[in-house]
Amino acid sequence: MIFVLDGNESIRNLIREILEDADYSVLLFADCETFLASYVPERDGCILADAVMPNMGGIELLEHLHRDDQQIPVVVMTGSASVPQVVRAMKAGAQDVIEKPFRQCDLLSSVDAAIEQAHLIAARSKGHLSAARRIAGLTSRQHQILDLVVAGHPSKNIAADLGISQRTVENHRAAITRRTGSSSLPELVRTALAAL
Numbered sequence: 001m002i003f004v005l006d007g008n009e010s011i012r013n014l015i016r017e018i019l020e021d022a023d024y025s026v027l028l029f030a031d032c033e034t035f036l037a038s039y040v041p042e043r044d045g046c047i048l049a050d051a052v053m054p055n056m057g058g059i060e061l062l063e064h065l066h067r068d069d070q071q072i073p074v075v076v077m078t079g080s081a082s083v084p085q086v087v088r089a090m091k092a093g094a095q096d097v098i099e100k101p102f103r104q105c106d107l108l109s110s111v112d113a114a115i116e117q118a119h120l121i122a123a124r125s126k127g128h129l130s131a132a133r134r135i136a137g138l139t140s141r142q143h144q145i146l147d148l149v150v151a152g153h154p155s156k157n158i159a160a161d162l163g164i165s166q167r168t169v170e171n172h173r174a175a176i177t178r179r180t181g182s183s184s185l186p187e188l189v190r191t192a193l194a195a196l
Helices: 009-021 032-038 058-067 083-091 104-136 140-150 155-162 166-180 185-194
Strands: 002-005 026-029 046-050 074-078 096-099
Touching: 002 009, 002 032, 009 026, 009 104, 026 032, 032 058, 046 058, 046 104, 058 074, 058 083, 074 083, 074 104, 083 096, 096 104, 104 166, 104 185, 140 155, 140 166, 140 185, 155 166, 166 185
Parallel strands: 002 026, 002 046, 046 074, 074 096
Antiparallel strands: none
16 A cells, blocks of 8 residues: 655645556545554555645654654655755655656656565564564573573573573473474574564
8 A cells, every 4th residue: 555645636646646557556645644643554555755744744754653663664755855855854764755746667666665665564573473472482481591592602501590400401492492483593593583
């Protein structure tokens, strides 16, 4: 889904026409506040937002989404891209900044890249949830041991740090590997890091 936010109705309609011709689903909004009131964060897609709109512009929207830890790619559109404005947009997390009037191919290229980024974010989020579920089933002792394993400590040092035998540590590591569905130490570490 492509969310188009622009105060100019004719620009919104032109963008919708271009994107729908490229087989994208499009929702139009005249301002950021209306968009935020209806936006469901779990929806996959990207935002095309005009940099300058009444009350809240595209860059302020980006800053708002960033504060709320929303990870949706945003392409900022601007009528006059000044260097400070572009820098501010990129620092706020813009996927891209395109200048109006834009060529159709530039708009589509920017949207394609944003959608690709949205798919990567969604895949990473699914991987995080899957890893977090697998890690959540561990006991508190297993969590302690896993944290030390991820930090690179060998079983002998873990045993000494926790005041247990090395064999007990090895048994816990085997149970952790089974419970997380990991087949190797590198996979276990990747799972633990993905769960963060």
